[in-house]
Amino acid sequence: MGMAASQARFLGLTARKTNVEFEGQQINQQRTSLSNQSANYYNDLLGMSVPTPPSVDEYTQTVYTFEDGALTNEITAMIAQPNGNYTISYLSKWQDDYVPVAASTSVINVQNGNYYVGATVLRILGTEDPSVENDSERTKKQAEEQAWIKQLNDKYGTDEWYIRYVTDTTSGQEKPYFYKKSDIEKNANNTDENGNILTNINCYTIGSDTKTEEIKAVGGCRVERDSSGRFISIHIPNNDGTGTYTEYALTTNTMTDQDAYNDAMNEYEHEKYLYDQAIQDINAKIEIVQAQDKNLELRLKQLDTEQSAIQTEMDAVEKVIEKNTESTFKTFG
Numbered sequence: 001m002g003m004a005a006s007q008a009r010f011l012g013l014t015a016r017k018t019n020v021e022f023e024g025q026q027i028n029q030q031r032t033s034l035s036n037q038s039a040n041y042y043n044d045l046l047g048m049s050v051p052t053p054p055s056v057d058e059y060t061q062t063v064y065t066f067e068d069g070a071l072t073n074e075i076t077a078m079i080a081q082p083n084g085n086y087t088i089s090y091l092s093k094w095q096d097d098y099v100p101v102a103a104s105t106s107v108i109n110v111q112n113g114n115y116y117v118g119a120t121v122l123r124i125l126g127t128e129d130p131s132v133e134n135d136s137e138r139t140k141k142q143a144e145e146q147a148w149i150k151q152l153n154d155k156y157g158t159d160e161w162y163i164r165y166v167t168d169t170t171s172g173q174e175k176p177y178f179y180k181k182s183d184i185e186k187n188a189n190n191t192d193e194n195g196n197i198l199t200n201i202n203c204y205t206i207g208s209d210t211k212t213e214e215i216k217a218v219g220g221c222r223v224e225r226d227s228s229g230r231f232i233s234i235h236i237p238n239n240d241g242t243g244t245y246t247e248y249a250l251t252t253n254t255m256t257d258q259d260a261y262n263d264a265m266n267e268y269e270h271e272k273y274l275y276d277q278a279i280q281d282i283n284a285k286i287e288i289v290q291a292q293d294k295n296l297e298l299r300l301k302q303l304d305t306e307q308s309a310i311q312t313e314m315d316a317v318e319k320v321i322e323k324n325t326e327s328t329f330k331t332f333g
Helices: 003-047 135-156 181-185 258-331
Strands: 060-068 071-080 086-106 109-111 114-117 161-167 174-180 201-225 231-237 245-249 251-256
Touching: 003 258, 060 231, 060 245, 071 201, 086 135, 086 174, 086 231, 135 161, 135 174, 135 201, 161 181, 174 181, 181 201
Parallel strands: none
Antiparallel strands: 060 071, 060 251, 071 086, 086 201, 109 114, 161 174, 174 201, 201 231, 231 245
């Protein structure tokens, strides 16, 4: 290899080496950037709050109740006073066996402007019942129906009402069934070919229902506890000005607000789903970064190998140049 060729080869190798070094620097910068991205993703993972499932204990409370004849009373608040007495509030519940309640819906038939359930024509509640011939019975029934009108309006909204009676096969007594006039009339034009209203109409009757009343802030109450500290009885002052008390035994019950717990569990499941999705998304991004970094690492190794080969060839060419230079100096020496 001549002097000029050797020098040209050396310059070409030097340029290639410079390019390899420059590409290596760029790869290292890219890997640094990927490393920063990966660190940010891991920081995101560390900063995420893991959802915690609700505890049943959080929605469970101890409830004290006491009986007063037909009344069941549930204590809703018990506030200690400085003198050792308590101010209590409680919810009084009882069973009312003669109130309007919902019954099964009925199919109403429209014929000649009248409404029927089966073969029984419906009558406006409170109007005269032609089937009752005895004056005293008629008067009694009308008074009873007027009372039902008030009860129905109070509970289900003011309206006119239709009524039919059905004889109870066990007791032999007639049981009333009521229908809101507005419910029937708004659907009366939507019938089949037999005149049956296609929408079943809500029906009500007289039955049993639980009534409640809240008694608030009864002061001057005394309580007794057992050895564990649980309340076992309460003394409530009588309302007769005598300064006497009535003692009631307290029953302890543990009650769980299942609806609230279920709502909290549903919220937890939703948060857990979002958390798992976020974890999967971040892990997927980290895997992409790791794959990119692996490719860059492989390329960097290739560049290292290439640079070593270039350096070896440059050393060889440099020796050739040195020999050519020595030979030239000897020739002209």
